[in-house]
Amino acid sequence: MTGLRRLLAAAAFTASGTVAMAEARDISILSFGDLDGWAEDDHHAALEVFRSTCMDLDAPDWRTLCTLAADAADARAYFELFFAPVLIRDGAEPLFTGYFEPELRAAAEPDEVYRYPVYRVPPELGDVPWLTRREIEESGILADRGLEIGWVSDPVELFFLQIQGSGRLRMADGRVVRLGYGGANGRPYSSIGQELVKRGIYEPHQVSADVIRSWVRRNPDDGQDLLWTNDSYVFFREIGEVPLSKGPLGAMNRSITAGRSVAVDPSIVPLGAPVWLEKDGADPMRRLMVAQDTGSAIKGAQRADIFYGTGRRAGLEAGRIRDGGRMVVLLPIQRAWALLPETV
Template structure:
């Protein structure tokens, strides 16, 4: 069966027992419950909202999950793939200085109505953004700013120790083009050699050619200030609530309901068996067994997230009646 045929087929649904989840008894279920409570209040479906009310008074987290949920394995025929993501943290300033001279822009009004708008090169070299007060902050590294746009959100640390958090504010309408794939096309690297850190190092070693490489991506992301999220909490996910380090996972909502608990059994160099909450999405996260694990904020989290590309399996925890309703009708 080809990948296309597998993706079009009806997924296979199996209900498991909690005893089938490797390492279930050793996890910190209270930490998972705390993450669940971050977003369950926004779930409007009657089954989920009822469970959220119960969760608020739960004194035994493991018993709560075992009593009200059933583990559901959803297999769409695609191999499982776990990756990692993080929230970048950049050094910056609220004003331009000789060190901090690369602007983090809000979206200009005309970019919202003209689609596609200007390319990355035009935005940064034509002067169209200057003198309009569109700068949220200024940072000291154009490469880190480029990857901030790829992540879609991050924190900027000012010299006085204050932080400003920025979130996705829109884009210019041009399709994203991978600069990593461009380096492979040029013969600079082999596919297995390319990573975010490799790209950053190459651009810094080759500043002129590096600037041209970044222009290869016509897509450009604008930001907005996210003032209502405290600096000590995680960035906003797809549910517009703070996500939790190593307890939030980005999923494909076509298969996994946002807000649902999911059991992760990730293999690879750093195996991970953990109960997480599906609180985010991503354009590259497609399929029943595809997930992106949130590793936190800053460089260390970024390095760890960048190393993750592992197999395993993901099991969704659904309210009991929902779980059994997903099973195929034996009479059909």
């Protein structure tokens, strides 16, 4: 799973399986004909992804639809027959971004090149806020305790690995160690891109992951100070049960799928639900996806993070995504209509 993302993986449903809609201001039910590009999408690909996690949905209506999904021969007809498209707005501007699973070169032991440790969870980490990123790194409190999973060569790449919350270490001996989110220090996440804008170094439209990397490497002292402005620190665990051919674990503890899995705000969009995404920008996307992940920065009815895959190419693609558009949630029909306010 995308690590800081697990911080938002609190229950998306009440005991009865109802989505929390208290903050949503505007809810409307659309027709499938209202969805731009719906007829042209690969609905079967989306159905396969939906099947991979729908068995984890507890509410009776979701369980029934999951059972029916197993035998659905016509994917488009399945979605159109059993779901209703629900548009939820909360007054905030829509924002769609991208994330990925990093892959870093690493070593099992430190040397002059591989000097930055990737840590597993320390035993004293509890539920209350612990040391900040600066305090952890300046104090050396984690050093020489056998908590190192591996060592990497670049502190900026390690920082972004923590932001993504999962990844792979390609070890010098040829092994690939898969990392999953293990825990965090309980401190709030803050964007270093926004900090660069606040300091007057860049305009908002200029900031990207590559721009941040280059600036920190050109300015090592100020760059270290910039990284420390994000108090949050993520720890990892080794994941051996997920084949390398599959994606990392999402908030539902299942592998997510590049181009079909999306991170959402689970207080509004139920984890496991299909969502229709109309992302604008230089690379428009009209696609049926599945809400299988969360993120600390993913808050709001029209906020989503698209999973782009593993490795540098996926990272470059994900890093340039910051677009508007529209997201529509597909809900079981009765559940969808129950969201509308009663009229006198």
